[in-house]
Amino acid sequence: MTYRYLIAGMLGLVLYVLTSVHAQAQSEAATSEPATTEKSSQTESSNQDVSLDAVLSAVKADLEKSKARLKARESEFTERRDTAKNRMNKAIAKMQALEAEGRRLEGNFESNRVELDDKARLLKEKLGALKELFGVFQQNASDLIGSFNGSPTSIQYPARDEWLEGFANRMKNASEVSSVDDIMGLWFEMQREITSSGDIVPLRAPVVTTDGKSRERDFVRVGTFSLITATPKPGYLYWSAAGQEVVELPRQPVGSYPADIDAYLSEGKGLNTLSVDPTGGTLMSLLIQKPTLTERVNQGGLVGYIILILGSIALLLAVYKFLEISSITSRVHAQQSDLNNLRPNNVLGQLLITYHENRHVDSETLEMRLHETVEKARLYVNRFTVFLKIIAAVSPLLGLLGTVVGMINTFQAITLYGTGDPQTMAGGISQALITTVLGLIVAVPAVLMHALVSGRGKGVMNILHQHTAAILGDQMQAQELVSSRAEPPQGSGPVPKSAPA
Structure with missing residues (x-):
């Protein structure tokens, strides 16, 4: 069908060219002088025969070229079609293989789920009272995490929170039986916190000052109650549970508290008097918010x-x-x-x-x-x-x-x-x-x-x-x-x- 359309088009083009040339020749003949009419007609007739032969030859040559191009394109198209068909067949085969693999994996998943449920039920039966024990361990570990986050002893023991979180997650999921070392580790952390609450320890750590910058400073941890420092001037610090960092108070409490800190740090060993906050910073935060006399007047x-x-x-x-x-x-x-x-x-x-x-x-x-x-x-x-x-x-x-x-x-x-x-x-x-x-x-x-x-x-x-x-x-x-x-x-x-x- 393609060849027919192409040949019909070429023939139409040839007829159009011939018709145009013939019309042009007639027009030129009508406008020429009467004396030379017969001679010009003979000359034009011979020229017309020559032009038509040339046009026909050119049309045949173009037709041959077009046939060659069409044949090349047809062969290219056939080759591409065969390639695409092969790729499609391979894709279909691969899809069928994947579908079969999916059906197989789905069957395995279902069987594994049933087996996992059986194993979980068996584990629950085997655990028995141990599950309640794991719940107690998990609850205690979670409580200790919250308590340790707000304790200034975290300055010395920063890695215990990560261990407690992992222990609590294991006890929560009950995926494995806790070892004696884990239980002893939980007891050790509790005992260490109790012991640290009675210690007075000099420390050096970064302190976030009132201008927002972190600077290394020396200070003293008084149990789990207060942090005191003598530099740059005597005063209290507090442990920020949110940022897990030591922070300088916006201002020191009014009264004899700074003088007591100075006397306490300068007297050294022995029995000395010092004001501490047993609430872990709540009383101190309220105390520093107490307005001074000037603020009251204002x-x-x-x-x-x-x-x-x-x-x-x-x-x-x-x-x-x-x-x-x-x-x-x-x-x-x-x-x-x-x-x-x-x-x-x-x-x-x-x-x-x-x-x-x-x-x-x-x-x-x-x-x-x-x-x-x-x-x-x-x-x-x-x-x-x-x-x-x-x-x-x-x-x-x-x-x-x-x-x-x-x-x-x-x-x-x-x-x-x-x-x-x-x-x-x-x-x-x-x-x-x-x-x-x-x-x-x-x-x-x-x-x-x-x-x-x-x-x-x-x-x-x-x-x-x-x-x-x-x-x-x-x-x-x-x-x-x-x-x-x-x-x-x-x-x-x-x-x-x-x-x-």
Whole structure:
């Protein structure tokens, strides 16, 4: 069929070429001059015969070439087909062989599974009570792994965890009977941990510092409770169970703990006092989170700072007034011991000077002058004292204000983040409590200082009132005496000057 189509195509091409050439010749003949029509027709007819022969020869040559190419391609195709067929036959044979092998292996697998189940059932029957024993071993090994991970003795014995994990897996699967050496090894690890809990061992190992870098340091393991070091400064370290590494505390606990460590490490052998954490780091982590005094004050916020400023002002005023009134009191006592030498540098001297300047006036005028002097002295003695009273009254109110602000912040945190994380509410609660405490801390001493200063001032004023009352009493008594001497006796007339003696 392929040859037929090809030959038909070639014949069609030849006919098309011949038709084109013939049409072109007719067109050229129609446009030529009449005089040369006959001669040109003969010439063109001969040329046309020559051209058709050449075209036919070329077509035959191309046809032969095409046949040769087609035959070569056909032979190549046949060869490839045979090769592919052979490969396919081999693949089919291999597939059939693999399927047969798969069926055989599947049969072996099924028989092996049945045999394995029988063996497992037989092993279970043979183990009997030993399986419970293996379960106890596995449980103890698992518990020891968790305990050893959190123990600082892992610094010295890092390979025991791997051995315990392998032992626990063998006991869990019950694939083999544990040997006496395995059981003795489990007992040995337990006994070694118990013994190590009472040892105090100096060690040198990498320590992760607060800047995140690992540095070699010397430290001392105190049983299984604490790790202490003297470099670069005395303090505690802790064993990180998660990272299996020694880590420096973010900060040391406040108090005498670093000093105790320094004394313990410097005294050497013997009985010494040292604080340890029996919980394995829980108490220490809580202790270092305890805020310092500065952090407590900062938790109060702006209201807390205002309360502290008022407290500082109250303290300065109280000290100033105490010193001032003490000076006034000492000068008043000095004046009392020397009433003949009046000095104007004290309130009692000013009072007595006022009396001497107005002793010839009537009692009412003298009383007014003396009361004026006493009132000036009272204002001088009690100046600034009212501020202590105001601060004592305002400080608790500011503390209450801080409490309200802190609770508002707490409720806002609850609204934004919910109640799942207590840390989000800690800031507002701390502010609420600290401001109340600061307000009371300032108010109570302010009340006491106000009472002390007022009491000292009242003592001075009592002295002035006593002297004022004494002066007025003496003045009134003197005036009454003068009046009684100036009046004549009742029932007797005036004695004439010329009366006989």
